[in-house]
Amino acid sequence: MGSVDELASFFERIADLDEIKGELRFKVLAYRRAAETIRSIGESVLGIDDVKKLRQFPGIGEGIAKKISEYNRTGLIARLEELKDEMPIELVALLKIPNLGPRRAKLLYDELGVRSVVDLQGAAEAHRIAGLKGLGPRVEQNILEGIRLMQAHAGRLLLPQAYQISGEILGGLREALPGLVAERAGSLRRMKETVGDIDVLATWHSPKQLMEIFCGLPIVERVIARGDTKSSILTREGIQVDMRVVEADQWGAALQYFTGSQPHNVRLREIAKKKGLKVNEYGVFLVKNGEKLAGADETSVYEAMGLGTPPPELRENRGELEAALEGTLPSLVGREDIAGDFHVHTQASDGYSSLEDMRETASALGYAWLGITDHAENLKVARGLTTSKILDQIEAIRALNRKAGPYLLAASELNIGNDGEVDYDEDVLAELDFTIASIHGGFRQEREQLTRRMVQAMENPHVRIIGHPTGRVIGQRPPYEVDMDAVLQRAAETGTALELNSFPDRLDLADEYLLRARQLGVKIALGSDAHRAEHLEYMFYGVATARRGWLEPEDVLNTMALEQLLEWLRRPKM
DNA sequence: GCCGTTTTCGGCCCGACTGTTTTCAGTCG
Numbered sequence: 142m143g144s145v146d147e148l149a150s151f152f153e154r155i156a157d158l159d160e161i162k163g164e165l166r167f168k169v170l171a172y173r174r175a176a177e178t179i180r181s182i183g184e185s186v187l188g189i190d191d192v193k194k195l196r197q198f199p200g201i202g203e204g205i206a207k208k209i210s211e212y213n214r215t216g217l218i219a220r221l222e223e224l225k226d227e228m229p230i231e232l233v234a235l236l237k238i239p240n241l242g243p244r245r246a247k248l249l250y251d252e253l254g255v256r257s258v259v260d261l262q263g264a265a266e267a268h269r270i271a272g273l274k275g276l277g278p279r280v281e282q283n284i285l286e287g288i289r290l291m292q293a294h295a296g297r298l299l300l301p302q303a304y305q306i307s308g309e310i311l312g313g314l315r316e317a318l319p320g321l322v323a324e325r326a327g328s329l330r331r332m333k334e335t336v337g338d339i340d341v342l343a344t345w346h347s348p349k350q351l352m353e354i355f356c357g358l359p360i361v362e363r364v365i366a367r368g369d370t371k372s373s374i375l376t377r378e379g380i381q382v383d384m385r386v387v388e389a390d391q392w393g394a395a396l397q398y399f400t401g402s403q404p405h406n407v408r409l410r411e412i413a414k415k416k417g418l419k420v421n422e423y424g425v426f427l428v429k430n431g432e433k434l435a436g437a438d439e440t441s442v443y444e445a446m447g448l449g450t451p452p453p454e455l456r457e458n459r460g461e462l463e464a465a466l467e468g469t470l471p472s473l474v475g476r477e478d479i480a481g482d483f484h485v486h487t488q489a490s491d492g493y494s495s496l497e498d499m500r501e502t503a504s505a506l507g508y509a510w511l512g513i514t515d516h517a518e519n520l521k522v523a524r525g526l527t528t529s530k531i532l533d534q535i536e537a538i539r540a541l542n543r544k545a546g547p548y549l550l551a552a553s554e555l556n557i558g559n560d561g562e563v564d565y566d567e568d569v570l571a572e573l574d575f576t577i578a579s580i581h582g583g584f585r586q587e588r589e590q591l592t593r594r595m596v597q598a599m600e601n602p603h604v605r606i607i608g609h610p611t612g613r614v615i616g617q618r619p620p621y622e623v624d625m626d627a628v629l630q631r632a633a634e635t636g637t638a639l640e641l642n643s644f645p646d647r648l649d650l651a652d653e654y655l656l657r658a659r660q661l662g663v664k665i666a667l668g669s670d671a672h673r674a675e676h677l678e679y680m681f682y683g684v685a686t687a688r689r690g691w692l693e694p695e696d697v698l699n700t701m702a703l704e705q706l707l708e709w710l711r712r713p714k715m
Numbered sequence: 716g717c718c719g720t721t722t723t724c725g726g727c728c729c730g731a732c733t734g735t736t737t738t739c740a741g742t743c744g
Contacts, residue, residue: 171716410728
């Protein structure tokens with residue numbers, strides 16, 4: 142059985158190899174767009190063999206539809222196999238190296254037989270690159286630097302780390318230059334779960350002064366490049382930060398441009414072009430006479446093209462520009478809509494804070510309620526609560542609720558066993574306000590068994606929420622091999638919510654699944670998975686991810702006021 | 716390879732920077 146990721150990556154490999162071969166760049170672009178489209182369709186693409194049906198998706202025509210169908214039937218794409226016979230597949234790794242693109246990769250392969258990054262490094266160190274057509278000693282040096290940079294920077298940065306570092310930078314700049322206009326841009330502003338580097342944009346009357354201060358911030362380890370409009374530094378943690386300064390009347394256009402994403406910007410300029418407009422980082426212009434229509438603020442940039450302004454989190458070319466054109470952009474859920482948190486551990490199991498501390502912090506965050514979900518007894522490694530301990534905790538919670546403060550819900554994070562069974566007897570489960578059920582073991586089981594376990598758990602009337610549904614830990618553990626289409630479908634049928642676990646290295650469900658959950662009407666429950674009181678603030682990143690998944694307040698259970706929530710919990714879910 | 720309120724052929728986003736060149740190719744975001 143194939144996967145969406147594999148199928149999409151096959152098209153990316155075809156694009157890479159075609160590019161190295163020197164095929165027409167628009168053909169290459171078409172393959173890359175197809176890969177994007179496939180990822181946005183999701184798993185249902187794997188069930189479609191009919192070429193006509195496949196062609197209905199944007200960017201998929203005769204040729205690519207046939208290849209998808211071929212993959213669905215055979216698990217392979219013959220065209221890719223042919224390309225692999227023509228040249229080594231390892232060559233695609235060279236394209237990831239900064240300062241090295243398809244033309245140079247081909248040249249190095251043809252002239253020096255370079256097939257891999259190791260070959261390349263050897264060739265550069267032996268000074269065999271300088272002297273090739275169009276390549277001199279500087280390019281050779283830059284390629285070596287690029288290899289080093291790539292190896293040092295292999296892991297991307299988690300969103301919260303990037304957000305915090307950029308916060309320090311912005312804070313430092315604003316303190317030194319009161320009145321400075323500066324913002325995050327790039328994938329950080331779009332709140333992607335990981336970011337490669339940090340982009341900061343600013344406008345200031347003296348760019349030189351700003352650059353001086355930027356390059357001298359205490360966080361700076363080394364200045365990589367320093368110019369009047371663009372500088373790059375490396376932080377002590379080894380993160381690259383790019384700073385750009387623009388004129389005030391270009392601010393909006395520059396912010397739009399540097400926020401991206403690239404596919405979003407490409408689509409935007411296509412739309413502009415059809416309207417006789419040109420858009421770049423300086424503004425929006427009439428093509429016929431060059432007249433400038435907008436540029437000072439971002440909203441006016443979109444407005445000049447007859448578009449609403451999509452929130453940055455949506456700018457991935459997943460339909461947001463069409464919605465902006467039709468005036469149907471969603472009203473996304475915001476941090477201010479959140480009335481409580483569904484997933485919190487205390488020192489009773491594997492957390493570090495007391496019920497009281499958690500309640501106090503929840504109060505400071507403005508919450509009306511908080512779900513206490515310590516681990517259940519079958520999870521010994523996390524000191525899961527025995528029946529007598531959970532009964533004690535329920536009593537402690539009821540007692541605390543008699544005092545003023547956020548309402549604590551007595552709940553539990555149950556374990557989904559190998560046959561989909563959960564912890565505790567029926568009478569204990571009936572005492573609890575709600576439960577989350579999560580998979581904590583057997584990650585490597587077959588797809589069928591994992592899916593069956595989850596479906597079984599959802600059919601349990603006491604289970605209101607499935608916790609961290611794909612089980613991934615970003616950069617450390619891949620998602621379980623679970624049939625998410627089946628899980629989403631059954632969640633919709635049983636009225637079971639899926640968690641968006643907001644712990645920084647989980648962010649599980651990921652945005653792509655949130656989009657599908659929303660279409661199926663599956664409700665999403667945000668949980669910080671806090672193990673300390675400070676962790677409750679991770680909700681911020683959960684909300685950001687929810688926004689990337691186009692979720693509106695009614696899609697998210699955390700927007701319910703206490704009375705509404707209690708009423709919802711009293712009603713049987715199915 | 717895709718696509719069509721100017722098109723079934725001839726287009727397909729835009730500009731900056733770098734290093735190598737005396738006019739431009741390659742790379743990047």
